[in-house]
Amino acid sequence: MEQAGPRSAYGSTGVGIPDLRTGTVRVPAQPQAADVDRERGVATPGAAALGAPGPAATSGAEAPAVGAAEVRGEHTHSEAPIPRPRAESARPVVQRASVRGQILDALRAALVAGELTPGAVYSAPVLGERFGVSATPVREAMQQLALEGAVEVVPNRGFRVVERGTRELAELAEIRALIEVPVMLRLARTVPAARWAELRPLSDATVRAASLGCRATYAESDRVFHRAILALAGNSQLVRTADDLHRRAQWPLVGGPVTRGRADLVADAAEHTALLEALVAQDLPVVQSLLREHFAGA
Known part of the structure; x- marks a missing residue:
């Protein structure tokens, strides 16, 4: 049986997740396909029939919304068109890729917050209802999480959140230390103090x-x-690899929704401040000591 997990208002978690219930997903017209049909002498429906914005839509007039069934190519002759609300006519068109990105951010935040339980199975339609969107962008976002290793596909059911133990977390911390500590120590010897000082807003x-x-x-x-510290090395591959490991290390463990409370977060943030101050002062022994403590605590 599919589990929907605990319902929550994502807009109130403090992570800046937009309210997707008021957005309208539009599929842009594809004139190249129409041009090919005209060259072959094949009759093609007009822009209005395809749901693409015509001249009236570009001038601010109302245009009918494209139904999900039409986008998939399903027959909807018996269904009445759904008019676009007048209050939304002035809103910018939200592209499907944008919705998928917003859903991906929301799912990542829910995962870190422990709202998606390790071992539980979630279906795209149920999650789509929670976010107020169709199942398609949710499914695409979950497939991205599957590529990242956060969830695994369960055929005909949905996606199961991976179950991780403390051993995996320790392994991730060890790998991060092997990658990041040598790079940060090298940067501590070469980057000027003024450049380190520019990162203070991020530590704050x-x-x-x-x-x-x-x-x-x-x-x-x-x-x-x-990321900002490692970016100073000028190696984009390094930044991407370290960021992926960092993200994995933030996923919840089996046996509880979270492993770090507010006090732990405050202590971790204080280490960021101390590390940056040592980098500004170019105090290499202190930098090395703080880095070891920081990754050991991770």
Whole structure:
């Protein structure tokens, strides 16, 4: 049986997740396909029949919304068209890729916050109802999470959240230390103090996020801070690899929705501040000691 998990208002978690219930997903017209049909002498329906915005739509007039069944190519002759609300006519068109990205961010935040339980199975239609969107962008977002290793596909049921133990978390921390510590120590010897000082707003952001106690918000600010430091090395492959490991290390463990409370987040953020101060002062022994403690605690 599919589990919907605990229902929650994602817009109130403090992670800046938009309200998707008021958005309208539009599929842009594809003039190239129509041009090919005209060259072959095949009659093609007009833009209005395809649901693409015509001249009236571009001038601010109302246009009928495209139903999900039409997008999939299903026959909907017996269904009455759903008019677009007048109040929404001035809103910018939301592209499908944008909706998928927003859903992916929301699912990642829910995962870190422990709202998606390890071992539980969630279906795209049920999650779509929670977010107020169709199952398609949810399914695509969950497939991306499957590629990242956060969930696994369960045929004909949905997606199961991976179950991780403390051993995997320790392995991730060890790999992160092997990658990040040597790079940060090298940067500590070469990057000028003024450049390190420019990162103070990012370390301050981790402190503010930790004080709120929101794990999803802190997780994002934590990754931003580490990415900014590693980006100084000028190696984009390094940044992507380290960021992926960092994200995996933030997923919940089996046996409880979270493993780190507010006090742990505050202590972790304080280490960011101390590390940055040592980098500004170019105090290499302190930098090395703080890095070892930081990754050991991770």
